[in-house]
Amino acid sequence: MADIDLARSSVRDLNAALHRLGMDTNETRWRVRNPRGQHSVAVGLEAPVTVEIDGHVGYYCAGMNKDATVIVNGNAGQGVAENMMSGKVWVKGDASQAAGATGCGGLLVIDGNASARCGISMKGIDIVVKGDVGHLSAFMAQAGNLVVLGDAGEALGDSIYEARLFVRGKAHGLGADCVEKPMEDRHKAELRRLLDAAGLGREVDAGQFRRYGSARRLYHFHIDHAGSY
């Protein structure tokens, strides 16, 4: 296992080493120590490797990740896994604002809580938050799934497009054009798949969740809906 100590090496050195890896690399396991809240740790990865980070990271950890698995044994700052394309990012602590922002694919799991705007403008990513999410989560969410085991803050799913939101706890208010929708068997099956992927398949009952999505009233401007904007 490759071992990088960020007390001795720079984030630049770490990312450069990870970017040099080919798709068929044998160096598939990496451990990063002493991140000390630094930003942009393990960003832009393309190789199917596992990077385990012991400690807290700053902004944009695992940004634009492709294929790699990034595990944060700590808390993550703003924009963790932003614009992720594929792979898996697992935050064992809490995550700050804009977790999984604009993510296009892959799976983001947050064991703790996620702050405001979790899943903002998500474009296909799956996000599972075991705690609560803050206000304006899934704002303008286009595609993908946001699963929240705890509560959701105010204005959940504001101006949402086609993303699906599953909340087990209480949603403290829905944003413009976001409505509760029926939880059909196919949605429960999709939710179970997501819970399984997050390692929660046996612990959590998919039947306890409510589903939210777009009423699609704002897809075309109409003066009678102007008050929703």
Next chain:
Amino acid sequence: MTPPDEDRWIHTPPRKSATFDDAAIAEIRRAAASGIYDIRGGGAKRRLPHFDDLLFLGASISRYPLEGYRERCATDVTIGARFAKKPITLKIPITIAGMSFGSLSARAKEALGRGASAVGTSTTTGDGGMTAEERAHSSLLVYQLLPSRYGMNPDDLRRADAIEIVVGQGAKPGGGGMLLGQKISRRVAEMRVLPEGIDQRSACRHPDWTGPDDLEIKIGELREITDWQKPIYIKVGASRPYYDTALAVKAGADAVVLDGMQGGTAATQEVFIEHVGIPTLAAIPPAVQALQELGMHRKVQLIVSGGIRTGADVAKALALGADAVSIGTAALVALGDNDPHLEEEYRALGTTAGAYDDWHEGRDPAGITTQDPVLSMRLDPVAAGRKLANYLSVLTLEAQAIARACGKSHLHNLEPEDLAALTVEAAAMARVPLVGTDWIPGRGRE
């Protein structure tokens, strides 16, 4: 009793209000009938202080000129040498501004790439991602990172020659992108991960950063993802150019793109275009001042856009301190937009050649601002690209002619001292003397 021949003086002739003029009244009626604000493309159409209000002071006894066709006047500019490992060098200081696939057809994007590449300059993507056509036909391609992040991905980020973080644009500083359902074709929808045919209104703020401190960290992330190879620009709509330029430098930009209110958009509210932001002329000096005070003039490049039409405009922008200019509307006109030979079709759309700005409707007879497969086939990307290359060459030759007349061996040697202003307003904004005087309004107050 009034004599018969004096009757005509009894009734006052109709008098229209200067405040409630025909345009204002027509807009009130339109708003009342439709219940929606007017949406259009392009930039501010109102008369504004502009480069036309400046003149060059050609060489005479106190200065000597360069020979027009014999002595060299260089035009190259390098962008991004502050931090990027691979800065880009343009042969001419005129770039093609960001315009999205979605707002423009794929063939129009190809034509822009062909034209720009032929003369050694760059094109820019837009709010919709990078198409294979524009990458293939653009030797230098700037990839925009916008609030919507439509089509954003790390592969295209690495394929780009430079990255432009779009904070705003001159037509609508503080506003987000807009593309109405008529232009959200299947391909456009797929690139943006949106349902086909819906009205698309982009966010106006970036989703994962707020303010200059965050922006600095965001730039750091982009540099890490691309291994510090790509120049990173920050584009702002002109509103507070002094502060925005200073903050962009502080955040770590390699270049600042400053777009005045004459800069075009694919679509937004008319009220936004005409009433938010400041003219290009007024925006340049404060931005240059910020760069100079930070010791970053010519180190962080300033690219100015919004209303550039001629080589004189190019030369004036550079004389005021810009390193390069960018064109959008003029490039579309060069491709064939608003061509009088399509007048019959423009009239059928309720407009006339030269005034057509309903680009959001996707019915462009010239086949440029459309996703209609039949209309878009009207544009020959090879021929249109050649016309753009011709136009860019003319702009360059014109700017060189002026620079030589001022005795400059490089366009960048043009300076405010070469300029005078025709109006008090332009003198104050451009910070050059009123013609025939040494008076710069406001000078001495700073």
